[in-house]
Amino acid sequence: MTERNVIVIGAGLAGLYAAHLLRQNGIHALLIEARARLGGRIMTVDANGTPCDDGFDLGPSWFWPDMQPDIAALVTELGLPAFRQHSAGDVVFERMSREQSQRYRGAGADTNSMRLAGGSAGLIHALTKTLAPGQIRLGARVTAMALHENGVELTLNGTETLRAAQVIAALPPRLLAGSITCTPAQEPSTLQRWRATPTWMAPHAKFIALYARPFWRDLGLSGTAQSMVGPLAEMHDATTASGMAALFGFVGISAEHRAAMGEAALTRASLAQLARIFGAEALAPQATLLKDWAADPLTATAADRGMGEHITPDRAPWVTGPWWSHLALAGTETSPTEPGYLSGAVVAARRAVSETLAKLTRGGSATANEPADHGET
Numbered sequence: 001m002t003e004r005n006v007i008v009i010g011a012g013l014a015g016l017y018a019a020h021l022l023r024q025n026g027i028h029a030l031l032i033e034a035r036a037r038l039g040g041r042i043m044t045v046d047a048n049g050t051p052c053d054d055g056f057d058l059g060p061s062w063f064w065p066d067m068q069p070d071i072a073a074l075v076t077e078l079g080l081p082a083f084r085q086h087s088a089g090d091v092v093f094e095r096m097s098r099e100q101s102q103r104y105r106g107a108g109a110d111t112n113s114m115r116l117a118g119g120s121a122g123l124i125h126a127l128t129k130t131l132a133p134g135q136i137r138l139g140a141r142v143t144a145m146a147l148h149e150n151g152v153e154l155t156l157n158g159t160e161t162l163r164a165a166q167v168i169a170a171l172p173p174r175l176l177a178g179s180i181t182c183t184p185a186q187e188p189s190t191l192q193r194w195r196a197t198p199t200w201m202a203p204h205a206k207f208i209a210l211y212a213r214p215f216w217r218d219l220g221l222s223g224t225a226q227s228m229v230g231p232l233a234e235m236h237d238a239t240t241a242s243g244m245a246a247l248f249g250f251v252g253i254s255a256e257h258r259a260a261m262g263e264a265a266l267t268r269a270s271l272a273q274l275a276r277i278f279g280a281e282a283l284a285p286q287a288t289l290l291k292d293w294a295a296d297p298l299t300a301t302a303a304d305r306g307m308g309e310h311i312t313p314d315r316a317p318w319v320t321g322p323w324w325s326h327l328a329l330a331g332t333e334t335s336p337t338e339p340g341y342l343s344g345a346v347v348a349a350r351r352a353v354s355e356t357l358a359k360l361t362r363g364g365s366a367t368a369n370e371p372a373d374h375g376e377t
Contacts, residue, residue, distance in 0.1 A: 003151075003162070003163040003164065003165075004029065004030050004162065004163070004164040004165070005027055005029070005164065005165050005166065005360065006022055006027055006029040006030075006164055006165065006166045006167070006168065006356060006360075007029060007030045007031075007032060007152075007154060007162060007164040007166075007167050007168075008022075008029050008030070008031045008032065008167075008168045008170055008330075009032050009142050009154075009167065009168070009169045009170060009171060009180075010032075010033065010034075010040060010169065010170035010171045010330075010331070011031050011032075011033035011035075011038045011039070011040065011136060011138075011170075012038075012039060012040020012041060012042060012124075012170060012345065013039075013040065013042055013123055013124065013127075013332075013342060013345040013346070013349075014040075014170040014330045014331055014332055014345040014346075014348055014349040014352075015031055015033070015040070015168070015170030015330065015349070016031070016038065016123075016124060016127040016128060016131075017074070017127060017345065017346055017349040017350075018168050018170055018330050018349040018352055018353050019031045019127075019131055019135060019136075020127050020130050020131065021349065021350060021353040022353055022356070022357075023130065023131060023132070023135075025353075025357060027357075027360075028132055028135055029135065029168075030135060030137065030162070030164075031131070031135055031136045031137070032137050032140045032142060032154075032156065033136065033137065033138050033139075033140065034139070034140065034141035034142070034298050035138065035139070035298055036138050036139050037051055037138070038124050038128060038136070038138070039051075039059075039121055039124045040059075040299075041059040041060065041200070041201050041293070041299060042057075042059050042060060042120045042121055042123065042124055042342075043057070043058040043059045043121070043291065044056065044057050044058070044118070044119030044120055044121035044122075045058060045289065047210055047286065047287040047289075048287070049289055051121065052119075052121075053118055053119075053121070053122075053125065054117075054118045054119065054240065054242055054244075055118075055119050055121075055240070055244075056119065056208050056210070056238055056240070056244075056246055056248070056289060057115075057119050057120050057121075057238075058206055058208070058289060058291035059120065059201060059206075059291075059293075060120050060201075060341070060342055061085075061115050061119075061120060061238070061248075062085060062113045062114065062115060063075070063082075063113075063114055063115075063341070063342050063343060064112050064113060064114065065112075065114060066112060067112075067338075068338055068341065068342070068343035069343075070337075070338075070343045070346040070347050070350075071341070071342045071343035071346050072343075074123070074346050075116070075123070078122075078123070078126040078127070079126075080116055080117070080122045080123065080126060081116070081117040081118075081241070082114045082115065082116050082117065083114065083115055083117055083241045084113065084114060084115075085113035085114065085115055085236070085237070086214075086217075086222065086223065086237040086239060087106060087113070087222045087223075087224060087237070088106065088217075088222060089106050089216075089217060089220050089221045089222035089223070090103050090104060090105055090106050090220055090221050090222060091103075091104050091106050091221075091222055091224045091225060091226075092104075092221065092224075092225040092226075092277050092278075093225070093226050093227075094225065094226070094227035094228065094229045094273075094276070094277060095228050095229075096228065096229065097229045101225075101227075101276060101277055103221075106222045106224070115241070117240075117241035117242070118240075118241070118242075119240070120342070123342070140156045140157060140160075141156065141157055141179075142154050142155065142156055142179075142180055143155050143156070143157070143158050143179070143180060143181065144180060144181040144182075144183070145167065145180055145181075145182050145183070145327075146182070146183040147183065147184065147322060147323065147326060148163070150163075150165060151163055151164050151165040151166065151167075151326050152164055152165075152166075152167045152326050152327065154167070164326075165326070165360065166326055166327075166328070166356045166359055166360060167326060167327050167328070168327075168328050168329075168330050168349075168352045168353070168356055169327065169328070169329050169330065169331070170329075170330040170331055170345075170348075170349065170352075171329075171331050172197070172199040172200070172202070172299075172331045172332075172333050173193070173194035173195075173197045173318065173329060173331060173333055173334060174194060174195055174196075174197055174198070174199050174202075174301055174303060174304065174333075175199060175298075175299070175300075175301060176194060176329070176331075177191055177194040177195045178195070178301040178303075179301075182323065184322060184323075186319075186320075186321070186323060187320050187321040187323075189320070190318070190319065190320045190321070190323075193318075194318075195303065197311065197333050197334075198304070198309040198310075198311055198333070198340075199299065199300060199301070199304050199333065200311060200332060200333060200339070200340030200341075201293045201299065201340075202293050202294060202296075202299050202300035202301075202304035203255060203293070203294050203300070203304050203305060203306055204250060204251070204293055204294070205250070205251040205255075205258055205290065205291060205292040205293065205294065206248060206249070206250060206251070206289075206290070206291050206293075207232060207248065207249050207250075207251055207266070207267070207270045207288070207289070207290050208238055208246050208247070208248040208288065208289040208290075209246060209247050209248075209270070209271060209274060209282065209285040209287075209288050210244065210245065210246045210285055210286045210287045210288070210289070211245045211246065211247070211281070211282075211284075211285055211286060212245065212286060213245050214237065214239050214245040215245075215278075215279065215281045215282075216237070216247070216278040216279065216282075217237075219278070219279060221278060222237065223235065223236055223237025223238075223239075223247055223278075224236050224237070225277050225278075227252070227273065227277070229273070230251075230252045230253055230269075230273070231251055231252060231253050231261075231266060231269045231270055231273065232249030232250065232251060232252060232270055232273055232274075233249070233250055233251070233252025234249060234250045234252070235247060235248065235249040235250075235274070235277070236248055236249075247274055247278065247282070249270065249273075249274075251266070251270070251292075254305070254306070255292070255294035255295070255305040255306075256305065258292055258294070259292075259295070263290055266290065267288050267290060270288075271283055271285065271288070311333055311339040311340045312339075313335070313336050313337060313338075313339050314336070315336045318334050325359065326359070328351075328352040328353075328355045328356050329348070329352060330345075330348045330349045330351075330352035330353075331345070331348060332344035332345035332348055333348075334348045334352075335347040335348040335351075336351070
């Protein structure tokens with residue numbers, strides 16, 4: 001049976017950043033990812049939907065340096081180029097299907113919203129390069145964890161077992177509660193809290209239409225629109241830093257309705273809406289992309305199929321009882337600041353690593369009555 005000082009579950013931004021910080025402290029943690037790819041909810045793809053180094057974000061696209069210094073600092077540390085979200089031009093509001101959409105003068109260039117050149121996956125690629133060969137295992141799904149005398153025994157894919165002195169779970173709390181069996185069971189109040197915490201992005205779907213050129217700019221439109229008609233509720237210019245033109249929208253109908261419509265019908269309805277708002281050229285995209293996160297079992301649970309709730313920051317410990325000595329949570333939802341955002345993943349990972357290093361220093365002898373500093377580090 002393989003034993004490790006630290007195992008990190010989940011290779012999204014939080015998990016990769018946690019592994020990066022641990023390596024900086026001389027600990028080569030094993031990073032376990034259930035998917036066949038890295039990134040979690042960060043997913044940058046080309047016109048065919050294939051992950052790439054310069055493409056379109058099916059997950060998070062933006063960060064706001066002035067309000068989110070943690071992600072801004074990481075972008076700077078990794079040397080990643082960023083550019084401002086295009087917002088010059090008028091915005092459109094669609095209130096009712098029987099009324100013509102209304103056009104309003106835009107506020108000018110958006111000086112706050114930033115995107116990474118090439119896509120948000122640049123964070124994933126850069127952090128991966130800081131890790132040692134053999135630190136990452138893809139296609140390895142943790143199904144159970146059990147406490148033993150000196151740490152945690154993990155079951156992978158239902159058969160293989162590994163042991164670690166400490167575990168960092170870089171997963172949404174709700175997904176952790178619903179997919180990994182713990183022995184002994186987590187304390188009822190802790191488990192209830194995990195299950196009650198909304199998973200960011202999980203209820204949503206994102207639609208992207210790719211074009212030969214950003215024709216809406218010729219019409220004096222910014223690409224920004226809001227609609228109470230649908231199926232897209234909010235739309236923006238998704239043109240890349242390298243000039244590949246696109247519009248994207250968040251689908252504003254429920255997961256059940258999306259599933260009932262099917263991808264083909266939803267695509268047709270979305271393109272018809274883009275044509276109403278931005279002109280007939282929108283009906284002839286070079287390609288379309290649709291990612292329904294509610295249909296992704298490694299992101300969403302049945303509890304996530306509603307339209308989503310706001311995640312409330314909370315500095316209370318996310319792990320209590322006997323598990324506190326050997327488990328820390330690092331999913332962005334657990335961050336005391338900006339939970340659910342890229343910045344929240346950075347803060348949550350840093351906090352989890354700080355707790356884990358302190359426990360390792362004490363030889364794993366910490367108890368639930370001796371919690372580390374659970375504030376932001």
